[in-house]
Amino acid sequence: MIRKNMILMILITLLTIFLTSCSNTIEFVNITNNTSNLLKDEVISPNPDILKKQVFLYFANRYSTKLNRVKITISYTPNHLAEAIIDELIRRPKYYREFNRIISPNLDILSVKEVEKSVFVNFSSKNLYGGIKEESLLISSIVKSLTEIDYIEKVYFLVDGKKIKSLMGNISAKNYFTKDSVEHLLQNTDPNLSSSKYIMKLWFPLFNTIRYTYEVKLSNDPPSPKSVIGGLLLGPSNINSKDCIPSNIEILDVKTIDKTVYVDFSSKNLFVYRGDSSLEYNMYYCIVKSLLNLESVDEVIFLVDGKAGFKLIEKVSIYYPFTESNVDLLTSEIDNAKKPKYKITIFQPSKIKFPPNFVRWEKIIFEYPTPEVIISNLMVIPKDEQVNPRFTIPYIKNIWQKDKTVYINFSEYDIEMNFEKYKKLEVAIISSIVRSLCELDSVDEVMFLIDNNVKDVFIEKTNINSPLNYDSIVFEDEFNFQQ
Secondary structure: OHHHHHHHHHHHHHHHHHHHHOOOOOOOOOOOOOHHHHHOOOOOOOOOOOEEEEEEEEEEEOOOOOEEEEEEEEEEOOOOHHHHHHHHHHHOOOOHHHEEOOOOOOOOEEEEEEEOOEEEEEEOOOOOOOOHHHHHHHHHHHHHHHOOOOOOOEEEEEEOOEOOOEOOOOOEOOOOEOOOOOHHHHHHOOHHHOOOOEEEEEEEEEOOOOOEEEEEEEEOOOOOHHHHHHHHHHOOOOOOEOOOOOOOOOEEEEEEEOOEEEEEEOOOOHHHHOOOHHHHHHHHHHHHHHHHOOOOOOEEEEEEOOEOOOEOOOOOEOOOOEOHHHHOHHHHHHHHOOOOOEEEEEEEEEOOOOOOOEEEEEEEEOOOOOHHHHHHHHOOOOOOOOEOOOOOOOOEEEEEEEOOEEEEEEOHHHHHHOHHHHHHHHHHHHHHHHHHHOOOOOOOEEEEEEOOEOOOEOOOOOEOOOOEEHHHOOOOOEEEEEO
């Protein structure tokens, strides 16, 4: 009898520990029906059917004051309609002059899952910055677009797979959203609904020049440093301007003490922009100039991994704060940094996944095209409807060249942590890197390493135990563009 009681007590203890460990799971959705199907691993066909469907999506107008309902035809694979809709919202329509971006390319959506009549949109915590206007548009656009699917009634937002209080700190996201519940959020986006109008001035670089222009954004709420950074991450609405912060750069924090704003960058991926001084200057100038336009800001300090440093990347010192008196000194440095133009060719995967297709870009740059410069340009996703908006590359620790072989050393930790994401992009990553680098006269082949070690496979199926060259990569159709 005593032995039975002891066994019962052990079972109760184990059950208690198990239930406690599940505190971060979703508690507010009833998925009791057909749970056996939900718990099964998804089997992905190597040659899935490609379906087409006309859907209604919601995009911001040019001034980001309201949402427009747009009817478009999208391609998707079975059971992945919601994911395809999110992809289209990231990409925005090809007639982009009439619409402004809502989902920043710096934001990473980890997964989009349908469960019965609900959709779970799981964001990475990386670069989730914005004011109430940006957050209202983001939530409303996603919710209204997804609930156009006839069987979807609710949309939940997660961050890093966990329940959250808010996406950007302005709007409660503890529970689900419906098509009707987001209507009141749109009142935060239209300045005509309020007697007060606040101006936020954002600076962006112009294409193929070393000059800048600014865009004026209106809102009902006074802009904050976080809303400024969120606006810069979203990018310009002017088609003659370009993004100032590359999509693979992560900003860890934006905080204000008195009238000083601290912008804390992650060191991850910063090194790939060494040698690209124009991009470095663009990032500095646009962030500092935009933040100093706020009345509440007198100076800006850059940090890396939470620490003060001498340089963020390579050229411009960050030892001292940036103020109105020294920010324009960057402009003269930029003018002096002007160098001869070089043409490079970049290959990126298209949104057509089966069979794999690639977009071929010819770009004009102002830096000598080294392997590091090629990789840094490969990581920048252009504003084009043909390019896969989810394309990304694992964290690269370092790059070096010996004779005509380029060595690229990836982080094993990053690959393991994001295995499912990189697994879907494995062929695209290898092919894009090899083809882009082998366009250089100085490069014949590329050797991939992981934590400085030679591995048999990259993620799951691509053999990397020997160098890869132009001929070892199989390409299907190519789309040719110039930028």
